[in-house]
Amino acid sequence: MTLRVLAAMSGGVDSAVAAARAAEAGHEVTGVHLALSANPKSYRTGARGCCTLEDARDARRAADVIGIPFYVWDMAERFDRDVVQDFVSEYAAGRTPNPCLRCNEKIKFQALLDRAIALGFDAVCTGHHAQLADGELRRSVDLGKDQSYVLAVCTKEQLAHAMFPLGDTTKADVRREADRRGLAVADKPDSHDICFIADGDTKGFLAGRLGAEKGPIVDTSGEVLGEHEGAYAYTIGQRHGLRLGRPAPDGRPRYVLDISPVTNTVTVGPREALDVHEIVGERPVWLARPAEEPFDCQVQLRAHGEVHDCTAELGGDRLRLRLDRPARGVAKGQAAVLYAGDQVLGSATIAVAVPSMV
Secondary structure, three states: OOOEEEEEOOOOHHHHHHHHHHHHOOOEEEEEEEEOOOOHHHOOOHHHOOOOHHHHHHHHHHHHHHOOOEEEEEOHHHHHHHHHHHHHHHHHOOOOOOHHHHHHHHHHHHHHHHHHHHOOOOEEEOOOOEEEEOOEEEEOOOOOOOOHHHHOOOOHHHHOOEEOOOOOOOHHHHHHHHHHOOOHHHHOOOOOOOOOOOOOOHHHHHHHHHOOOOEEEEOOOOOEEEEEOOHHHOOOOOOOOOOOOOOOOOOOOOEEEEEEOOOOEEEEEOHHHHEEEEEEEEEEEEOOOOOOOOEEEEEEOOOOOOEEEEEEEEEOOEEEEEEEEEEEOOOOOOEEEEEEOOEEEEEEEEEEEEEOOO
């Protein structure tokens, strides 16, 4: 069946090959690049690029080679509100957000998909490394590039209008295919880090948005060990950059255990205090779920993070996870994505992480 497909083209090799495959499959494909910044020159360029003027030009050239119509859609205002401002407010609340996950949820599979459907398209095609078949979202065959984690916030209704043509292909083979197709982005480096922080200085970016506010750094007994200039500059599990001035009594390193925006306090302690055995998630999104509860499954707690066996139990709009063995450095604000093998069952936002030492 021939579909009208809107191919989201970032300017990278993955989205270019995905669009080419959709066109080769006989679909009526239109390419679109999302302009996500009112000032694209402030975004990363070159090897560390994403969403830049350079990327828009690369996407247009790829569309020309493929032979499909191409447009640029301005979504800068929506991106600033739903991704950038959300990023800042999450840090201000003592959580650690994942902006790429939020971009997929709010921009690519909400704003973009809504506009595509309104214009009469049947599906949105992207270069994500994940598999989608019969309504089931699964990991990519290339586990090193798998992006099912950041797609797990999408709903079943959104995924019903999605196409991920690269899920059965390794990244190395995608680059070889791009070269065979004559796509100039075949050797273009992948983007890294956060696209809207041009110099990679997350602490400086947040300081410019939130300002400096001194507060105490304390140990688990409440003893003041030092002072910070903004709790938002710290993340759970952080070891370096604490500048405490004196070692722990046992000489071992200290790690960030907790960030409290209410008291503007950062709590540090030993590494083992980072171990978590129980997690509570909020705002669950289900793609597939066993009928019986509680149920056994696996959970991934950060992008490209380790997978843990667990028991999941849903209570209202909250999901409780009991881990078979402790996870270390679990951060509130990240996603807990549930799997049965390589199939995504659903996701929830981590709201509470219960330390094993409690």
